[in-house]
Ligand SMILES: Nc1ncnc2c1ncn2[C@@H]1O[C@H](COP(=O)(O)OP(=O)(O)OP(=O)(O)O)[C@@H](O)[C@H]1O
Ligand SMILES: [Mg+2]
């Protein structure tokens with residue numbers, strides 16, 4: 001038989017040294033364990049190069065996003081969400097990394113490690129003789145997820161081997177639940193909370209939720225080399241399989257976003273799409289609206305068109321764009337007399353308007369599913385199910401309602417607060433409100449404090465983080481400092497402008513207590529008289545005669561903003577209110593005339 005050599009060499013890191021797995025002959029793959037016969041050879045490499053790569057990679061991602069935005073801007077108008085003549089159908093498989101300290105079948109640590117290949121046990125890399133040891137710690141987050149998704153929990157589930165040969169899967173098979181998953185028949189309801197028009201509801205049924213192993217992380221080094229980090233290999237995932245019931249790209253993305261926020265809320269996961277903890281495969285088919293049967297069916301839903309699957313999407317926008325691109329590709333193919341082929345396709349942020357073929361039906365692998373003889377069934381007691389159900393943390397929908405009803409927030413602000421920063425912003429907000437209540441001399445309705453605090457936490461502080469492109473951290477402006485700023489503003493001890501100034505100082509690392517900042521920067525508010533405003537306004541007007549001329553003679557009223565800015569730099573800025581500054585300047589400039 002002619003020998004076929006894999007074109008790539010495999011490398012992995014050990015203790016800061018680059019270790020190369022020799023080229024191997026793919027004909028050896030008939031026995032998965034033969035993969036382990038490869039010879040390990042080490043190279044000198046003073047620094048783990050994976051770590052070195054992190055900075056350029058970030059830059060590359062930024063550049064890629066920039067290029068994608070540019071490309072997107074150059075394309076003709078967006079394809080609409082719903083098409084009049086064609087029905088789109090989407091079914092989604094979501095893979096989420098569970099919040100568990102150990103892997104699914106080994107005691108290896110799952111804590112994110114900066115050093116590749118530092119968190120692996122013999123079983124994770126399929127060393128001969130190693131056996132799976134089920135880690136019960138994965139059950140709790142998995143149950144919380146499935147119960148939040150309204151699933152029926154099966155008290156007995158089993159594990160199967162799904163065979164395929166790829167360098168991210170050292171055993172040659174993935175352990176997953178195929179024949180009997182631990183949870184079935186759930187659902188998620190999308191509403192206006194998820195961006196649907198008011199009154200519209202979409203129910204997305206979930207066929208099953210199954211436990212399975214994650215694969216290793218690989219990174220292309222060059223055309224012949226792939227780097228592999230096995231830290232992720234064997235970590236516990238759940239796969240959430242939806243029925244093919246979504247018909248809009250926007251709603252498909254909203255569904256994944258909602259599932260992610262639910263998983264976060266019940267502590268089933270620690271990272272979402274942003275950090276690679278959640279990935280989605282989207283299955284797409286189309287059918288002419290006047291054709292009732294597209295010839296395909298899935299889990300009792302018939303009449304569907306031929307599906308293609310786009311693997312590994314990791315942003316919500318990516319999901320929406322990839323579905324649209326694939327739908328439009330299938331439609332033009334059918335309209336030009338072609339036939340959609342069952343394929344696995346890929347999508348990239350750099351080309352958001354097209355999907356590309358990875359492999360066709362003929363290239364589809366026969367997974368040769370079989371029960372894993374080394375793993376006994378998983379039995380989950382009804383007492384445990386009941387306990388998890390009773391102690392489940394509130395879901396985003398419940399939190400939004402609480403923020404609207406108890407804290408006086410608008411539904412939009414409430415939703416934003418719930419979704420931001422894995423719930424950290426919400427906890428911070430609640431601390432600010434509690435501190436504000438304790439600072440108040442008399443009892444103030446929580447809704448009143450909540451509204452003001454939300455404005456400062458979401459908008460004022462939020463915009464400082466976003467203009468600095470810094471990720472959220474509750475430590476940058478300690479919650480008690482934030483509460484004191486808002487409290488002094490509410491008590492009219494400082495002006496809005498001073499409050500913003502203090503916030504900015506603290507945000508930029510000023511660690512003086514707020515009271516000290518107020519004192520030392522002379523920001524304590526003592527109401528200025530009209531005469532005092534007038535005197536300072538005259539000083540400013542005299543200093544900038546050209547600006548005044550432009551305003552009076554050329555009607556350039558924009559220059560008034562400049563003069564206001566100048567006036568508010570005066571040492572008595574802490575005593576000025578912006579509307580009074582404008583009034584005083586206008587009076588001096590126009591001498592009482594409008
Ligand atoms: N005709 C179709 N159009 C759109 N989606 C479909 C269609 N048929 C099936 N699907 C969706 O495809 C997904 C199939 O997932 P499932 O895990 O059962 O199989 P798979 O994709 O073959 O397996 P794997 O996990 O190996 O990718 C489901 O989310 C289902 O709703
Ligand atoms: Mg699947």
Ligand SMILES: [Mg+2]
Pocket residue numbers: 093281309
């Ligand atoms: Mg699939």
